[in-house]
Amino acid sequence: MNYRIKASSDYNIDGKIHIKQSHIVFDTTGKTAKTLPNPAEIFLGSLASCILKNVERFSLLMKFQYNYTKLEIRAKRLDNPPRMDSINYHLNIFSEDTKLNVDLLKKNIEKHGTIYNTLKQVCTINGKIIRI
Structure with missing residues (x-):
């Protein structure tokens, strides 16, 4: 089996993991450390x-x-x-x-x-x- 995901982030904006039809937003900036997963x-x-x-x-x-x-x-x-x-x-x-x-x-x-x-x-x- 092989797997493939994509991820993206913009400067000073939280990151996103793109898997199939799902998008998981995660903390990259520290501004959302209490609300988004690290x-x-x-x-x-x-x-x-x-x-x-x-x-x-x-x-x-x-x-x-x-x-x-x-x-x-x-x-x-x-x-x-x-x-x-x-x-x-x-x-x-x-x-x-x-x-x-x-x-x-x-x-x-x-x-x-x-x-x-x-x-x-x-x-x-x-x-x-x-x-x-």
């Missing part, structure tokens, strides 16, 4: 979308149903050189389906997630999945 948050958002896409994917393969999910990701950044050092995620899956095997789902997410596997090469990732 590059590190976009980066973590990529991991979040990877995890949640795999929940959906494996719900079909593992034949379980869920109502919705809530995911929180926290990361620790080091300064020299600037990089993510550790990432922790906490995923709640709201499901009454007894066929949901949380341990197997976690294993599959961590084995088959493209973004997950890319990140685990360069930093520590720990996660917890809870069925509620």
Whole structure:
């Protein structure tokens, strides 16, 4: 598989990521630091979308149903050189389906997630999945 995105910015105006028919605006100027995501948050958002896409994917393969999910990701950044050092995620899956095997789902997410596997090469990732 190959991927392609485009991005743009103008001087003193926030940046935009152009993916298919979506446009994601992000902070590049500092003027919108409290309202728009910064590059590190976009980066973590990529991991979040990877995890949640795999929940959906494996719900079909593992034949379980869920109502919705809530995911929180926290990361620790080091300064020299600037990089993510550790990432922790906490995923709640709201499901009454007894066929949901949380341990197997976690294993599959961590084995088959493209973004997950890319990140685990360069930093520590720990996660917890809870069925509620």
